[in-house]
Amino acid sequence: GCGGNDASDPGATSSGETMEPVVWKIESAYGTGDQCMDIQMPMLKKVIEETTGGLVTVEMYEPDSICTAADIPMAVINGTLQGGLSSPNDTCAIVDAAYSETTPPFFFTSKEQQYDCLYNAGWVDFLREAYYEKGIIYGGFAPQGDQAFLSTFSMMSIDDMNGHVLRALASQADFLTSCGASTVTMSGSDIYMGFQLGTIEGTLFGMCDMYGMGWYEVISHCVPCVNAGSPCNFIFNKAAWEALPEDMQADLYEAIQNMYFDLYAESEKLQQVALDACAEHNVVVQDVPQEEVARFVEVGMELMETWKEKYPGAAKGFDIILDWEKENLAANS
C-alpha cells in the first residue's frame, strides 16, 4: 500500500459490472483568477461527467483547501483526492519522469508541435507508464497557452541573460544558470514586488498568469515561447480510475486528449487580453530572432543530455523530446 486509506473509493468493479455513482474530489494547483481554476477545472469536470454518463460527479477544490498545491500528487496517490490539476514542478518530487515535462524555452514554437511530440511521438505514453509505477494515473496534458519570458530588460538572446537575477522554480534553475543568470527562490505572491524593487529582473511564467497577477504593471519586456517553464497536467487516483469500466477509462483518456486544442483556444482568448494589457502598459512584446532561438535550443539540448544522467527516471522522456527536436530541425533545414 501507499500508506493511504482508500476507503473513500468504491469497491473496485471490474469492467462490465454495474457501479454505484461516485464523487471525485479534484484539487487545482492554482486558484480563482488563474486559468487552472477558471478554465481547465470546469472543462475537466464537464468532460468527466459527460464521458462517464453521470457515474462520476466532480467536486472542484481550490488550492490549499484539501492539501497544498505541492501535496496534490501525494494526496492523489493516497486517495485523499481522486484527481488533481498538478504542476510537474511539484510532481517531480515523486515521479522523476515529470522533469521531462518542463522543457527549456523555444523547443516548441507552436501548439501543434507540442501536441505532436506529446501524443504522436510517444511522450504521453512514456509519462503514463512512469506515473503509473508511482501509483498515479497520468490523465493527459493541460495546456495553459503560451509561457513567456517576462523581464525588466530586453531579452533577445542568451547573452542578454548574463548577470541578471531571475526568479526560478527548481527545475528551471539549471537552464537559467547555464545561460549565465543568477537565480532566486521566492514565493509567487512576492514576484510583483520583486519586480518593483528590483529583487528579480525576470522570470519564466505563463502569459495568462502574467495577466492575472498584474505583472504587466511592473515588467518592461515579454517574450512569448510555447511550453517553457511549467505547464500543468491532469492526474488521477489509481483505485478511483480503475474502478471505472475499462472502455470508460479509454474514453476518458481520449476525451482529455481531445480537450487539448479547446483548452488552448480558451487560453489564447485570455492571452489576447494579456497582450492588450501589455500594449496598454507599454510592455514590449518581442520575438527572439531565429538564429538566437537556435542557440537556445542548442543549450537546451546539451542540458537535457546531462539531465538524462541526473534524473534517470526521466531519461526516456528526454530522449523522446530530443529525437523529436532533431527530426524537427532536420525537416526545417
Next chain:
Amino acid sequence: MEASLGAVLVLMLVMMIVMTSGLPVPFALGGTAILAVLVFWDPSGFISVSNGVWSTFIGDSYVAIPMFLLMANILERTGIADDLYEMMYNWMSGIRGGLAMATVVICAIFGAMCGGSGAATVTMGLIALPSMKKRGYDEKIAMGVILAGGVLGIIIPPSIPMVILSQYSRSISVGKLFFAGVIPGILCAIIYCIYIGVRCAINPNLCPAIPKEERPSWNEKVKSLSAVIAPAILIVAVLGSIYMGLATPVEAAGLGAGCSIIIALLRRKLTIKILNESLAKTLKLIGMILWILAAAAMLNTVLNVMGVNKLLQDAAMALPGGANTVMILMMLLNFVLGCLMDDYAVITLTAPIYLPLIEALGIDPLWFSLIFMLNLQMAYLTPPYGFNLFFLKSIVPKDVPVTRIYKAAIPFIALQLVALLICWNFPTLITWLPSKLI
C-alpha cells in the same frame, strides 16, 4: 458530506469548550479536526493530519518566523534599548510627558527591527517604567504606553503575524503587506503621543518635566545620538535590503538575525550563555507556533471539505448591508476572540475563512489585512488573555496587581480603535505606500 451552519456552530462550540478547559491550543484545534473528520468525512480524511504537519514544516515563507524571533531575542539582550532610552531621556525629559512619548518612539524603532511585540514591551518595561516612575509619572500612563507601544511591532514591518496572515491568500504579498503597515504604524505612534500631550496639558502633574537644573547638557545630548547607529543598521538590514531589492522577505529575516548577532558581538554583549538562551527561547516559541499552524491546517482542511467556506459565503452574501456588514461582523468577532486567545490562534482560526470571503466580496485584500492587523493589535491588550499584559505583569514589582495593568490598557485600546477607524475610512493610508514602491 455537506455540513449545515448549525453543525459548524456546534463544532466551534465544542472547540471553544475544549480550549477554555486549558488544553493547549494546538491540541484543541487538532482534536476538533479529528472529531470533524470522523463525523463529516471518512477515514481517508485522516491523511490530512500528516499533510497538515508536513506542509507547515516545509512552508518556505515560515522560514522568516524563527529568524525574526531570534533577532528579537538577541536584541533584548544587546543593551540597544538602554542607549536609545538614554538618548531620548537627554532630549525629551525636559518636555511634559516627554519620557512617555520617548517610550512610544523607542517602541516604534524596536518595532521596525523586530517581528513581534515581546521584545519592546519587556525591555521598555525594565528600562523606561522605573525611570518614569522615579520622575513622578502617572503609573497608568507609564504602563499603558509600554503595553501599546510594544504592539507597534506587529503593525510596523517586519511582522510575524503578517507573515502568517499572508499565507492564507495567494494574492497578498508579504513584502507589500510589510510596507502597507508603515503608515498605520506611525499613525498609531502619533495618536499615542497626542494622547499623552493632551493628558499632560490638562493635568500637568500626570507626567512632569524634569527641573531645568537636572537637564542634560548639550554635549551629553549630542553624544547620546550615537545610540541610533545600531538600530539604523538593523533597519537597513531588514527593511532596507527588501526595499533595495537585495533580498526577499525571507532572506531579509535571516540578514536581520545575523546582523543582530554581529552587533551584539561588537558591543561585547554576546556571551555563549546569552546566545544559548536566545536560541533556546526561539526554539520554544517556534516549536509552539509550528504546531499551532499545523493543527490549524488540519482543521482548515476538514472545514473546506465540509464546505464551510461556501456556507459562510452564502450567508455573508445574504446579509443586509453587504460588504460593510460582513466587515463589521468580522471585526467584532475578532475583537471578542482576541480577548480570549492569542494572536496565532485568532489568525489561524479566522483568516482562512475571512480571506476567500473578502475576495468574493470584492474588497481589497491588502487593505483588509491591515485592518485585520490593527484589530489584532487590541488582542494583545484586551483582558483576560493578552500577551503584552502577561509580559508586563512578569516584570513589574510583585505588588502591582494585574487589575491595575488591565486598567492602564483600557485608554490605549480605545486609541487603537481610533487608529483602526481612521484607516478604515481612509484606505489610502494603507495602500498608498505599497503602490509607490519603485
Next chain:
Amino acid sequence: MDKISKSFVNSVDRLSHLIGEIGKWFLMVMVFSLMFEVIARYFFKAPTIWAADVCEQCMILLGSIGGAYSYLYDQFVRIDLLYEKLSLRRRAILDICTFVIFAIFMYMVVTTNFEAMFTAYEINITSPTIMRIPYGYGRTAVAIGSVLLALQGISILIKNIHVLRYNEPYPQLYHN
C-alpha cells in the same frame, strides 16, 4: 510503581531537553545559509543551489524537535480563562480529563506520520529542487518528533497524577 513512573518522567524530560539543546543550533545554520545566499548572489553573482533546501530541512527539524521541547517548558499557549483561577488540584483534574483529546490527536499524528514516512521511502520522494534531498529523512524526523511530543504529553500526565495524589507541585527537572 512510583519509581517506574518517576524514572519515565525523568528520562522523557531529559530526552526532550537534550534533543532541544542540540536542535536549537540549526537556527544558526539557517542564519548562516540565508546571509551566505544574499551575499553570494548580490556581490558575487553566484547564488547557491543549497541555501533554500538547507533552510527547509532546518525548519523540519525545528518543528519536529521544538514541539516536545516547547511542551516540556510549558510554552504551548492555552486559554487560561478559567484554568488560571483553579486550584492546583482542580487544574490537574482538568488536564487529566483533556488528556483524552490529546491522546487521540497524538495517536493520529504519530500513526499518519509514520505511514507518510514509509511511503516517502517506498516511492522515494525527494525535494523537487536541484539538490533532490530525499524527503524520507525529514519525514522520519517528523515521525520521531511526533513520538517525542506524545511522550512529553504522557510525562505531563504523570506529573498531573502526582499533583492529584499529593496536592503539591511536581518537582520539575527543568524550569523556565
